[in-house]
Amino acid sequence: MTLSHETVNVDGWLEAGDRLAGGSLTLLGLWADPPNVKMAMLDEASGDINIITYACRHGQYPAVGVKHPPAIRLERAIRDLHKLDAIGASDTRPWLKHTAPPYEFLAAEGEALHQIAVGPVHAGIIEPGHFRFTANGEFLVRLEARLGYVHRGIEASMVGVTLDRAAMFAARGSGDSTVAYGLAFALAAETALGIAAPRRAIYLRALMAELERLANHFGDIGAICNDASFSLMHAQCGILRELTLRAAEACFSHRLMMDLIVPGGVARDINEDGVAQLRALLAEVRRVFPHLTELYDNTASLQDRTVTTGSVKPEYARQFGAGGFVGRASGRDFDARRRPGYAPYDALKFDVPVLTAGDVNARVWIRIREVEQSLALVEQILAALPQGDLRIDLPSRGGDGLALAEAFRGDVLVWLRLADDGSVARCHLRDASWFQWPLLETAVEGNIVADFPLCNKSFNCSYAGHDL
Numbered sequence: 001m002t003l004s005h006e007t008v009n010v011d012g013w014l015e016a017g018d019r020l021a022g023g024s025l026t027l028l029g030l031w032a033d034p035p036n037v038k039m040a041m042l043d044e045a046s047g048d049i050n051i052i053t054y055a056c057r058h059g060q061y062p063a064v065g066v067k068h069p070p071a072i073r074l075e076r077a078i079r080d081l082h083k084l085d086a087i088g089a090s091d092t093r094p095w096l097k098h099t100a101p102p103y104e105f106l107a108a109e110g111e112a113l114h115q116i117a118v119g120p121v122h123a124g125i126i127e128p129g130h131f132r133f134t135a136n137g138e139f140l141v142r143l144e145a146r147l148g149y150v151h152r153g154i155e156a157s158m159v160g161v162t163l164d165r166a167a168m169f170a171a172r173g174s175g176d177s178t179v180a181y182g183l184a185f186a187l188a189a190e191t192a193l194g195i196a197a198p199r200r201a202i203y204l205r206a207l208m209a210e211l212e213r214l215a216n217h218f219g220d221i222g223a224i225c226n227d228a229s230f231s232l233m234h235a236q237c238g239i240l241r242e243l244t245l246r247a248a249e250a251c252f253s254h255r256l257m258m259d260l261i262v263p264g265g266v267a268r269d270i271n272e273d274g275v276a277q278l279r280a281l282l283a284e285v286r287r288v289f290p291h292l293t294e295l296y297d298n299t300a301s302l303q304d305r306t307v308t309t310g311s312v313k314p315e316y317a318r319q320f321g322a323g324g325f326v327g328r329a330s331g332r333d334f335d336a337r338r339r340p341g342y343a344p345y346d347a348l349k350f351d352v353p354v355l356t357a358g359d360v361n362a363r364v365w366i367r368i369r370e371v372e373q374s375l376a377l378v379e380q381i382l383a384a385l386p387q388g389d390l391r392i393d394l395p396s397r398g399g400d401g402l403a404l405a406e407a408f409r410g411d412v413l414v415w416l417r418l419a420d421d422g423s424v425a426r427c428h429l430r431d432a433s434w435f436q437w438p439l440l441e442t443a444v445e446g447n448i449v450a451d452f453p454l455c456n457k458s459f460n461c462s463y464a465g466h467d468l
Helices: 010-022 069-082 154-158 163-170 175-193 199-227 231-252 272-297 300-306 314-319 324-328 337-341 360-384 437-443 449-459
Strands: 003-007 026-033 036-043 048-055 060-062 085-087 113-118 130-136 139-146 399-407 410-418 424-430
Touching (some): 010 036, 010 048, 010 060, 010 069, 026 069, 026 424, 048 399, 069 085, 069 437, 130 449, 139 449, 154 424, 163 175, 163 424, 175 199, 175 399, 175 410, 175 424, 199 231, 199 272, 199 360, 199 399, 199 449, 272 360, 300 360, 300 449, 314 437, 324 360, 324 410, 360 449, 437 449
Parallel strands (some): 003 048, 060 085
Antiparallel strands (some): 026 036, 113 130, 399 410, 410 424
């Protein structure tokens, strides 16, 4: 992978937008570094990433979203957070500001349509988000999600603080992906400083990441089945998730492994007792999980709910650069561990499962196959775990860096600019959910209202990671 930086004029910025719209590049991120805006784009064939910078004139820059819809929400967030306007934007509604005047949801035309408003307060203990459904009887015609209710100002809180302190903010971008966020931040910081973590730390990071992936996939598989009224799978997968979290605590003294990945390495070594518990976990999962997979596959009432439900068209997954199980279930063969890639995955053997059906069932099967791959990766990491230091000292100097890390729901992007004293001058975090929420809106069209919870859980987009 090569990472290039370029400052462009208006023509260069517009040309980049045309290439995104034409499909030759994939949008990775669009953010503000006032008075500039920046855009990261991926060449999926080579894995190369190009970051372009445009100096805003009078607080304005040419809109990208008018030609390339995945940029629309990012442009709206830039305006709310930094008061930089996308000129010619097709959607100028506020994104994070929940103030008067009343929010104007997109219209839907047709006979006998009615609206159903759900949230932002929900029945369960979940994050807040508002869903505005337009339906004809039981069939959904349009869904529009309004988010931003859990915006915490994480990026603003990181400005001016030390790298270690900023890493703690990054690790709380989305709690279920705290390892992936910590890893992406550490890799971006190390790129900015021109350093590399010790090999033992690199392998321990991967071990944490695969444990996080296992725990979340177990939870998701069970929860999807529960939304299809098959509680047995929910209970059994819940047991496997709990065993995984206990193994993580035994290995690293924290169930979620929060704040263990730091710039320059890791903060804690693996506990000897934890290795034995980890091997016991692998044995138990290999004993139980194949039976659960067979149960899922052979339960007709469950298949009736998941097969052909909530389909995402492959062309949409490609256009939005959808990561994780959402993209891979709809034919997008992308995994940041492999391409652009980062250590130690270049030395490990694993497959990236890809399906094309794009429905709830396909998203379940991607998770199932990824569980199998993560089990094999954990075994490889334990067998190859090198001796050596856990962390190196950080130099105090400026620089900027970008990194992608593969979280359980898709790629997390972190861009970082350091001041001359090594403190954070600006940091941008982008969750995979930014490009998955819009696809959920397309996936539910034509489905019945009662299938929305099933579709929603099969995506399991992050509210916190999206709102930051």
